[in-house]
Amino acid sequence: MEKLKIIINTLEKLFPDAKTSLKFKSSFQLLIATILSAQTTDEMVNKITEKLFKRFKTPSDFASAKLEEIEKYIKSVNFYRNKARNIKKLSEMIVKEYDNKIPDSMEKLIKLPGVARKTANVVLSQAFGKAEGIVVDTHVKRVSNRLGLTKNNDPEKIEKDLMKIVPKEKWISFPFRLILFGRNICKAKNPNCKNCPLNSICPSKNKLNENN
DNA sequence: CTCCCGATAT
DNA sequence: ATATCAGGAG
Structure with a gap:
């Protein structure tokens, strides 16, 4: 070949220097941004994440928030209801099951709601420098x-x-x-x-x- | 294979 | 008014 x-x-x-065009400052931010980017352009996601991450800084912030408030911040992206629900649920899991740390393995990432191999591979490669896939x-x-x-x-x-x-x-x-x-x-x-x-x-x- | 479901360009 | 953009769950 x-x-x-x-x-x-x-x-x-x-x-x-090809890399994700999503803006992020932590593995957690990249995880959220990548979930939001499903069926949505990265540009659209970047428009809303600045305000979003100013209001929600940690997984606990999302976990304790009302679903309606998360929806309000992300309603300009496609499928915002599903995504808001997934982000809240996933944040609760990260707080309770993963001690506030974003998992850095494919196996654990794809157990999170709204996360399949594409999202997991983006987070693993762009936030952790890992190539599982x-x-x-x-x-x-x-x-x-x-x-x-x-x-x-x-x-x-x-x-x-x-x-x-x-x-x-x-x-x-x-x-x-x-x-x-x-x-x-x-x-x-x-x-x-x-x-x-x-x-x-x-x-x-x-x-x-x-x-x- | 269906549902989710908004912004922008044309 | 319609096409294009571009993942995951049930």
Whole structure:
């Protein structure tokens, strides 16, 4: 698989310091921000987290708050009722079961309500520098399929496929480069194949019958 | 496979 | 008015 090295090297040069675009000052803040970012742009989340984290500084602050007040602070993001409920419940769990510390393992993180592998991988990699898996969001999913890195559609299967072929020292940076690549070039609609640095090795180049 | 469910661009 | 954005739970 020589193509993989081309992809990795090209994206590395294109996006040298790829990381989450969510603003956070602690693992707890990143966990909350990542939960809020589900089906919502990072920009939208960043708009509300400043005020949110000024009011709620610790898991206890969320745990003791009225659900309605949390909702009030986050109601400009999608699915705010579910997210408010998850954040409150998860904060209670962190206070009672995890001694106020954010768990730093996949196993424990995905037990928290509203947290599955994507959210857990973001927190593990961006807050703890740990690579238990690879972040697979909608961009990683789409771009991985287009580039032929996987044939699967299920995010968990895609993650396993990527873990088999991507060197472990790239597990943290690679998906965030893929995300930037997906947002800027390999967009869902009208991907910019013409100016794509990977078009020569892309199996989907002529299959994306878009008007570019 | 359905439900959750707002902001912004067009 | 409608498309686009872009995860998790039951």
